Amino acid sequence: MTSFTEKIYSATRKIPSGKVATYAQIARMIGRPRASRAVGNALDKNPHSYLVKGLPSRQRVPCHRVVRSDGSLGGFASGAKKKQAILAKEGVVVSGGKIDLKRYLYR
DNA sequence: CTAATGACCATTA
């Protein structure tokens, strides 16, 4: 575990249910404004599934709340379809493959 | 050490 990935997980955990953040945003939060791509890599390797019950909240990383800057979903280890389903359950509407960032972006 | 690899981004055409 590198400090880089730990910071990413920490930042990602701050995103509340019903909101989303972009990879670039996470990158900015941890002080590496140009590392958005590396952020995606780190989240990809994240083994902590959001859906696992009983997992301590400190270990849960809601990586499904991280999307692309253009509002499209971006990737997901278990499939983008799954990602969308979880978001929908939290109240984030994905229409036409895009999310209305004006409404759901975490500020 | 170098090279390749992406859950990316902004710009340009």
Add this chain to the structure above:
DNA sequence: ATAATGGCCATTA
């Protein structure tokens, strides 16, 4: 609107 392009950067081989 989509597609290509060049840049970016931590991690891994």
